Amino acid sequence: MERDYIIAMRESLEKKLGILDEIYELSRLQQELLSEEEMDFDSFDRYFDDKDICIEKLNELDEGFELLYNRVGEVLRDRKESYAEEIRVMQDLIRKITDRSTSIEALEERNRKGIADALAKAHRQAKESKRSVSVAMNYYKQMNGIYDGTSSKMDKKK
Numbered sequence: 001m002e003r004d005y006i007i008a009m010r011e012s013l014e015k016k017l018g019i020l021d022e023i024y025e026l027s028r029l030q031q032e033l034l035s036e037e038e039m040d041f042d043s044f045d046r047y048f049d050d051k052d053i054c055i056e057k058l059n060e061l062d063e064g065f066e067l068l069y070n071r072v073g074e075v076l077r078d079r080k081e082s083y084a085e086e087i088r089v090m091q092d093l094i095r096k097i098t099d100r101s102t103s104i105e106a107l108e109e110r111n112r113k114g115i116a117d118a119l120a121k122a123h124r125q126a127k128e129s130k131r132s133v134s135v136a137m138n139y140y141k142q143m144n145g146i147y148d149g150t151s152s153k154m155d156k157k158k
Helices: 002-035 041-078 084-143
Strands: none
Touching: 002 041, 002 084, 041 084
């Protein structure tokens, strides 16, 4: 029975590493979007939603792992020799998980800066577009005699 719990713990760690790999790939895809001239905000959001789903799965795995550890943690500590190989495999998985988490954090930080730049660029483009529309509208009004050329702040007394 104890061995089954230990196997389940190892499998939980393996699944966690797989999900972290998936999160890393989604973050990398987001980084690619950020490097494009015209950013696809819809795809970026879709990847973000996919990462949320992965994070929910990670939380479930962590809860399950903790429950299993609470059941067999004492046995693992008391009989280290009997489970030395399983402990070593789990320690190796935990190191890989830590390394992957660190690389995800670094990539996410770069993406945070990239999205801030992309949003600032989109804001500037929207502002320029609004200004262009205003200039075009004034030109249209002037050319069609709609715009009388007087300022609303000008004193109209003569």
